[in-house]
Amino acid sequence: MVDKARFLIHYHEIALKGKNRRHFEQLLAQRLRDALGGDATVRLLYGRILAEVPAREAASAQERLARVFGVAYFARVETVDIDFRKIADSALRQLAQHSGSFRVSAKRANKRLPFTSPEAEREIGAHIVAARGWPVRLKGADAEVFVEFYENVAWVYTSRNRVAGPGGLPVGASGKVVVLISGGIDSPVAAWRMAKRGARPVYVHFHSYPHTSLDSLRKTVAELEILAGWHGPAKLYVVPLAAAQEAVFNNSPERYRTLLYRRFMYRIAERVAERENAAALVTGDALGQVASQTLENMDAVAKAVKMLVLRPLVGMDKNEVISQAQMIGTYQTSILPQQDCCSFLEPKRPATKSTPEQLERAESRLDVAALVDDAFSKAEIRRISVRP
Ligand code: ATP
Ligand code: MG
Numbered sequence: 255m256v257d258k259a260r261f262l263i264h265y266h267e268i269a270l271k272g273k274n275r276r277h278f279e280q281l282l283a284q285r286l287r288d289a290l291g292g293d294a295t296v297r298l299l300y301g302r303i304l305a306e307v308p309a310r311e312a313a314s315a316q317e318r319l320a321r322v323f324g325v326a327y328f329a330r331v332e333t334v335d336i337d338f339r340k341i342a343d344s345a346l347r348q349l350a351q352h353s354g355s356f357r358v359s360a361k362r363a364n365k366r367l368p369f370t371s372p373e374a375e376r377e378i379g380a381h382i383v384a385a386r387g388w389p390v391r392l393k394g395a396d397a398e399v400f401v402e403f404y405e406n407v408a409w410v411y412t413s414r415n416r417v418a419g420p421g422g423l424p425v426g427a428s429g430k431v432v433v434l435i436s437g438g439i440d441s442p443v444a445a446w447r448m449a450k451r452g453a454r455p456v457y458v459h460f461h462s463y464p465h466t467s468l469d470s471l472r473k474t475v476a477e478l479e480i481l482a483g484w485h486g487p488a489k490l491y492v493v494p495l496a497a498a499q500e501a502v503f504n505n506s507p508e509r510y511r512t513l514l515y516r517r518f519m520y521r522i523a524e525r526v527a528e529r530e531n532a533a534a535l536v537t538g539d540a541l542g543q544v545a546s547q548t549l550e551n552m553d554a555v556a557k558a559v560k561m562l563v564l565r566p567l568v569g570m571d572k573n574e575v576i577s578q579a580q581m582i583g584t585y586q587t588s589i590l591p592q593q594d595c596c597s598f599l600e601p602k603r604p605a606t607k608s609t610p611e612q613l614e615r616a617e618s619r620l621d622v623a624a625l626v627d628d629a630f631s632k633a634e635i636r637r638i639s640v641r642p
Pocket of ligand 1: 433434435436437438439440441442459460461519536538543544546
């Protein structure tokens with residue numbers, strides 16, 4: 255028999271009631287299977303999930319579990335008979351390096367056991383004190399031994415091997431969104447935050463080739479390979495924007511250029527969303543970060559589409575976004591040099607307060623529908639997964 259490593263996975267149950275809860279649990283179990291791969295078994299138990307992998311895969315399983323949205327925290331556990339001495343021995347093995355105070359916290363999923371949780375805590379604690387003489391401290395102990403009784407076994411782990419997950423909701427719990435991703439710092443963070451809330455992202459990247467290089471596309475793909483390690487494989491639509499930008503450049507007032515490029519992006523992204531059955535567009539805008547991200551301009555741009563536009567970073571400072579990008583892993587890629595498609599022929603004095611009417615007027619000399627159709631029809635679709 256192959257040696258197994260077992261992980262006990264906890265999720266937050268707040269706001270999970272009735273049918274919703276069942277759905278959440280099943281989806282989370284499926285996301286865990288996706289993340290852990292074919293050799294894993296994942297079982298839904300009483301308010302917990304137990305995942306088993308071949309012991310040789312324990313380290314990589316641990317890294318993957320820490321990136322599954324919906325996981326509050328998890329721990330590698332030892333499965334022990336319901337015998338206080340054996341449970342204490344397991345705790346002592348797991349705390350071999352420990353010195354200092356400790357406490358035991360027990361929970362019973364099996365309420366028919368002939369002892370209460372406090373009784374179990376006292377008995378197991380007494381064995382540990384007898385073996386090592388560590389002082390018991392109920393508040394602020396240096397190490398905590400967790401014992402969960404389930405059917406006829408006890409799962410034992412300690413605060414030392416408890417690992418925080420990202421929290422949130424399993425991907426897919428909240429439907430689909432289309433994320434406009436630029437290759438920069440912000441949009442990958444926006445995508446991550448939406449995925450953490452259970453939205454499955456489909457991505458759109460716009461490039462201005464041949465006016466700019468395809469570096470931004472390469473960066474975007476590299477970022478998505480990192481994001482895929484969190485939310486799983488994703489689809490990327492790669493869309494040429496040059497023709498629409500040329501039309502804007504030749505026919506519209508300079509100060510609106512950036513905003514008009516954006517309106518094209520939103521319209522094309524809305525077409526992607528319709529095809530993909532996605533319910534919202536997502537951007538990396540933060541209030542006041544650049545001229546195109548004032549309240550007035552965000553509104554005037556978004557009025558080009560009917561669809562809900564979400565901006566999960568809108569209230570964040572740049573340094574907050576950067577530290578999130580570092581934690582996610584996209585930061586180093588996102589700061590590599592690139593020619594931004596919107597810096598192409600950027601206005602010297604961009605409008606900071608525009609209205610939808612002004613932008614509509616500026617578009618009146620363009621065949622907007624034909625330009626959108628044309629760009630959308632030239633979209634290339636790529637499948638992105640974690641880089642092997
Ligand atoms: P980012 O770091 O995401 O590039 P930013 O602060 O540099 O954001 P802008 O470049 O003004 O801001 O872009 C604002 C948002 O518009 C981006 O977060 C992204 O959602 C979208 N966007 C901009 N350029 C592109 C592009 N080439 N392709 C797809 N989306 C884009
Ligand atoms: Mg940018």
